Amino acid sequence: MFQSCLICTDFTDGLDRLVNFVPELAKGGLKKIIFLHSLPVWEQERLTGVDETQIAQARERLSGALQKVPEGVEVKIEVLCGRPTDTILRVLNHEKLDVIIAGTPIRSALEEKFFGSTSMELTKQTASPLMILRPQLISTYTVEELSLRCQHLWRYLLIPYSDSEAGQYLISQIKKYAQNRPANSLQKCMLLSIIEDKGRENIITTHRLEQAHQKLEALKEELEQLELEVNIEVKQGNILREIIHTAVEFDISAIAVAKNPRSPIIDWAVPSVVNEVLHGVWFPLLFFSPHK
Structure with missing residues (x-):
């Protein structure tokens, strides 16, 4: 990569x-x-x-x-x-x-x-x-x-995806570095979308799961054009727990994440999913910051 x-x-x-x-x-x-x-x-x-x-x-x-x-x-x-x-x-x-x-x-x-x-x-x-x-x-x-x-180091990347500015930036960077990647480098990606359990009605949760799956299917087609093997998973539950479980289950090399810069006060008061991954996951992490 x-x-x-x-x-x-x-x-x-x-x-x-x-x-x-x-x-x-x-x-x-x-x-x-x-x-x-x-x-x-x-x-x-x-x-x-x-x-x-x-x-x-x-x-x-x-x-x-x-x-x-x-x-x-x-x-x-x-x-x-x-x-x-x-x-x-x-x-x-x-x-x-x-x-x-x-x-x-x-x-x-x-x-x-x-x-x-x-x-x-x-x-x-x-x-x-x-x-x-x-x-x-x-x-x-x-x-x-x-x-x-x-x-x-980068053979199989797990990409926890949310349809946000940071999530879109993460995909753009993966595509950028995958275009001219060396042989024996990045080979596979796992796109993962997680819908949190927050007491929503079943019909709302089902709709969100379907939307997430459709979005990942579209991203899969884009990444496959770069001759990558791409798998997708849509899960429901605790985000950090599902990220760790997926990384273990699918023999992931590293987890790729990105986040927008936020002030220290906001980071402290409103923890992000990326912060949870950075502070709570043993897996190698590939971190992209879109602030510059």
């Missing part, structure tokens, strides 16, 4: 393990891979300066990425000083990259307000797609499991 990526690691998120899987990442279609580690220049409200020893040590930890690089694949290592969000944006300003890969722990929305998240901050600062891989997941894969995962 993507041909170039920026892999950001703080050495506690498990993503530094990916330096040993460059050939497998290349099999999934990546032709350009940059590994980035950010070193802080502030500590306890004081300027600490640049530590050349730390830079050298970080580069050494990432140096495995430069071994066994397949022909036609470009690999770079960047160790920069500054806030992770700032250093990531600096790289993006100098390199043309399709997707950012980062890790973030599962936290409640309230915890995130207090502790922050580089991944969530990135969604406000750039329109580049963001692939979120949970540290708890990546760290527990065996070498064999991680090898397979790296080859199939």
Whole structure:
């Protein structure tokens, strides 16, 4: 699906393990891979300066990425000083990259307000797609499991769809990146529409289920024109629970989501389905932000 990526690691998120899987990442279609580690220049409200020893040590930890690089694949290592969000944006300003890969722990929305998240901050600062891989997941894969995962990061996408501005943007981005996708990349999509249980009369619920099915059938035809295998599911129930159940049932590689930017106050007071997915799902997430 993507041909170039920026892999950001703080050495506690498990993503530094990916330096040993460059050939497998290349099999999934990546032709350009940059590994980035950010070193802080502030500590306890004081300027600490640049530590050349730390830079050298970080580069050494990432140096495995430069071994066994397949022909036609470009690999770079960047160790920069500054806030992770700032250093990531600096790289993006100098390199043309399709997707950012980062890790973030599962936290409640309230915890995130207090502790922050580089991944969530990135969604406000750039329109580049963001692939979120949970540290708890990546760290527990065996070498064999991680090898397979790296080859199939985007093979089968689950797309929870709502006929909203964000939902339409999500479909447009999937179509955009599917048009010139590398071989062995995106192969299948699962379009999922969920009608929530809210005590509606049966006749109203039935009508909404029929409408959702018709909409997904139309989207299926559009995506199939890009030589994708497309499946559709219309379900009734709790949205988050049905997303997780569908991802497990159909052997999904990643869940693709998008949302419009909202003020922090609105996000806190009126949680969205995307927020629930970001804060409560273990699956890899492919996040699109339409704000730029």
